[in-house]
Amino acid sequence: MTHRILIPFELPDARPVSRLLIDSLAPMDIVLLGHYGLPEQTPPEAAREEFEDEAQQELDGLAADFTEAGIDVTTRLVFGKDRGKAIDAVADEAGCDAELRPAPTGSIDRVLVPLLDTENLDRLADFVRVLIGESGTEVTLFHVVDAAAETAESEAMLAAARDEMIANGFDAEAVDVAVVEADNRSEAILAQAEAYDAVVIDESHPTVVERIVGELPEMIAQRAVAPVIVVRQLD
Amino acid sequence: MANDLQRDLGLYTIVMISMGAMIGSGIFVLPALGLKKAGPAVVFAYVLAGLVVLPAALSKAEMATAMPESGGTYLYIDRAMGPLFGTVAGIGAWFSLVFKSSFALVGLGAYLLLFVNIPSGAITFVALGLAALIVALNIVGTEQSGQAQAVVVTVVVVALVAYVVNGAFVLETERFQPLVTHGSGGVVTAAAFVFVSYAGVTKIASVAEEVENPGRNLPLAMLGSMGIMMVVYAAVVATVVGLNDPTLLTTSGPNGGVSLTPMADGAGSLFAGSGVFLISLIAVLALTSMANAGVLASSRFPLAMSRDSLLPARFKRISPRFKTPQNAILLTGSLLLVLIAFVPVVELAKLASAFQILVFSIMHLALAAFRESDADFYQPEFTAPGYPVVQIVGVLGGVVLLTQMGLLPILGAIGMIVGGIGWYVIYGRPRTDRVGALSVLLSGREDEIDESDVEPSDPPG
Numbered sequence: 001m002t003h004r005i006l007i008p009f010e011l012p013d014a015r016p017v018s019r020l021l022i023d024s025l026a027p028m029d030i031v032l033l034g035h036y037g038l039p040e041q042t043p044p045e046a047a048r049e050e051f052e053d054e055a056q057q058e059l060d061g062l063a064a065d066f067t068e069a070g071i072d073v074t075t076r077l078v079f080g081k082d083r084g085k086a087i088d089a090v091a092d093e094a095g096c097d098a099e100l101r102p103a104p105t106g107s108i109d110r111v112l113v114p115l116l117d118t119e120n121l122d123r124l125a126d127f128v129r130v131l132i133g134e135s136g137t138e139v140t141l142f143h144v145v146d147a148a149a150e151t152a153e154s155e156a157m158l159a160a161a162r163d164e165m166i167a168n169g170f171d172a173e174a175v176d177v178a179v180v181e182a183d184n185r186s187e188a189i190l191a192q193a194e195a196y197d198a199v200v201i202d203e204s205h206p207t208v209v210e211r212i213v214g215e216l217p218e219m220i221a222q223r224a225v226a227p228v229i230v231v232r233q234l235d
Numbered sequence: 236m237a238n239d240l241q242r243d244l245g246l247y248t249i250v251m252i253s254m255g256a257m258i259g260s261g262i263f264v265l266p267a268l269g270l271k272k273a274g275p276a277v278v279f280a281y282v283l284a285g286l287v288v289l290p291a292a293l294s295k296a297e298m299a300t301a302m303p304e305s306g307g308t309y310l311y312i313d314r315a316m317g318p319l320f321g322t323v324a325g326i327g328a329w330f331s332l333v334f335k336s337s338f339a340l341v342g343l344g345a346y347l348l349l350f351v352n353i354p355s356g357a358i359t360f361v362a363l364g365l366a367a368l369i370v371a372l373n374i375v376g377t378e379q380s381g382q383a384q385a386v387v388v389t390v391v392v393v394a395l396v397a398y399v400v401n402g403a404f405v406l407e408t409e410r411f412q413p414l415v416t417h418g419s420g421g422v423v424t425a426a427a428f429v430f431v432s433y434a435g436v437t438k439i440a441s442v443a444e445e446v447e448n449p450g451r452n453l454p455l456a457m458l459g460s461m462g463i464m465m466v467v468y469a470a471v472v473a474t475v476v477g478l479n480d481p482t483l484l485t486t487s488g489p490n491g492g493v494s495l496t497p498m499a500d501g502a503g504s505l506f507a508g509s510g511v512f513l514i515s516l517i518a519v520l521a522l523t524s525m526a527n528a529g530v531l532a533s534s535r536f537p538l539a540m541s542r543d544s545l546l547p548a549r550f551k552r553i554s555p556r557f558k559t560p561q562n563a564i565l566l567t568g569s570l571l572l573v574l575i576a577f578v579p580v581v582e583l584a585k586l587a588s589a590f591q592i593l594v595f596s597i598m599h600l601a602l603a604a605f606r607e608s609d610a611d612f613y614q615p616e617f618t619a620p621g622y623p624v625v626q627i628v629g630v631l632g633g634v635v636l637l638t639q640m641g642l643l644p645i646l647g648a649i650g651m652i653v654g655g656i657g658w659y660v661i662y663g664r665p666r667t668d669r670v671g672a673l674s675v676l677l678s679g680r681e682d683e684i685d686e687s688d689v690e691p692s693d694p695p696g
Binding site for chain 2: 037038039040041042043046047049050051081085
């Protein structure tokens with residue numbers, strides 16, 4: 001099945017996606033979302049009237065980067081106040097099963113896959129496969145536990161997940177596992193991500209704290225400077 | 236293309252939005268004024284006022300689900316009854332909301348002065364400073380934060396309940412004797428003044444398009460939030476009456492007028508002696524939030540009218556730098572500063588109420604125009620119950636209140652109508668050929684109503 005990924009841009013003056021990342025995404029259908037963020041003072045339709053032309057132009061320019069790489073994209077332009085909401089709404093409407101949080105990147109040699117459980121493993125692995133292509137990229141399945149007592153159980157889960165991925169064609173040399181004990185799962189994932197070039201993670205419903213300090217994928221993209229593919233939950 | 240709004244606001248959230256928009260000057264500033272008009276029976280005035288606002292909330296909510304564009308009251312009336320009524324209602328609603336904000340700011344200044352020892356003559360300057368600050372904030376632009384709003388509302392409601400519970404042990408019941416000092420007319424007059432305490436419920440209409448299951452949740456949220464606030468207001472006002480010497484309440488304000496800080500006045504004996512401080516803090520929080528919301532919401536009127544060519548195009552311009560409707564906010568801010576500087580606050584409360592009553596009445600007529608004309612584009616997702624009885628009660632109730640307010644507010648309302656008509660004749664009419672659903676209705680029902688007759692001339696966002 002072909003995956004469809006949503007790539008959001010914050011207009012105006014959005015940062016373009018690197019050519020390398022564009023090339024790695026090539027096997028997927030791509031939807032570009034230009035989100036023009038507004039303060040609460042401004043009704044979206046008034047801003048659209050004023051800025052639509054230049055915003056569409058900028059979005060077309062961003063799309064041209066993909067077209068030059070031989071990839072067809074569709075674009076959507078949204079004027080709104082809540083970026084997360086707009087991303088979810090467009091992803092739903094356009095039938096995207098993943099969202100990208102872009103970040104500058106060189107070649108993608110190491111991919112981190114933080115797991116909560118193995119429920120969605122097939123789909124996560126699919127995206128990892130797309131990212132690494134034919135290259136001998138290293139993949140780490142990662143799990144955070146709160147107490148040392150849970151480590152053994154966690155290792156068993158990851159080992160099973162690893163076996164499954166190898167059975168599905170991943171190179172045994174390329175897939176390893178890591179378990180870390182930490183109180184704060186998000187912080188642990190952020191720290192681990194520093195050493196990786198890209199992250200593939202399950203969509204999770206943000207906690208109250210995340211709503212305030214920023215959602216995890218966004219933070220990984222910014223602080224660990226690694227692009228993140230968020231695999232959406234299918235209802 | 237749609238703006239991709241999702242229907243994800245539940246009942247609890249919209250009740251909070253509504254309550255947040257209601258709590259403000261109505262309860263923190265106006266009780267003393269109401270007491271002067273009605274005696275201890277002011278408690279009933281707060282209940283009566285709520286009953287008069289409810290029909291307006293229902294009418295507005297229905298129209299909001301049919302026209303999910305910002306512009307609010309102005310837009311509904313314009314599309315229903317044409318640009319002449321649109322101009323009158325737009326200017327009236329704008330003035331009313333700016334008045335209300337200026338009143339909140341003066342009250343805010345009065346509460347702030349309880350913290351520091353500055354002569355009460357300085358209230359105007361404090362209010363002007365705060366107004367300038369809020370206008371500047373709105374021009375620079377602020378992030379939308381539903382969570383912060385919910386926290387403020389919760390804190391304020393908890394504080395109000397604590398005030399009532401604590402006050403119940405201290406208040407003197409003989410202060411309710413005699414209960415009615417100015418007859419039933421006094422209660423109606425007081426209701427006309429404190430009427431603005433509930434106007435916030437119509438804020439629900441501005442988020443109507445984001446409400447899940449609107450047919451059920453909109454009326455429930457309106458009835459629920461107004462029911463809660465009627466009880467809260469009545470209890471708080473009763474506590475204010477029971478805690479204070481009535482002479483003090485009606486004479487301790489600036490220049491010997493009514494007190495602008497009635498909730499703090501008798502609070503010295505509450506919360507182990509820190510009552511004045513705590514209540515003032517809560518008042519400052521609530522009034523700041525109200526003044527800010529007022530500036531934000533009122534700047535939408537010049538913006539929407541400018542987009543419909545009823546005001547010069549510069550007022551619809553969005554600043555490329557701040558991405559806010561800078562000119563519309565500046566125009567609104569200028570009126571706010573002028574009002575605070577040159578108009579006495581008590582008159583403000585009256586005029587704000589009078590214009591609001593006027594606009595609510597026109598709004599009921601607008602709903603009737605939509606319903607009767609059967610315009611194709613009018614497909615509300617929520618149908619207000621009780622039509623047309625509710626609307627008739629709303630209009631009649633408004634007229635009764637208006638007649639109880641004295642000459643000045645009535646003259647003000649008439650002036651507003653004449654001014655609005657004048658502006659439309661001179662500026663608006665040469666620039667627009669829109670007609671409302673009403674004139675289509677009047678020109679003969681046998682004609683099919685064409686959507687292009689009632690839609691704005693510019694493409695909808």
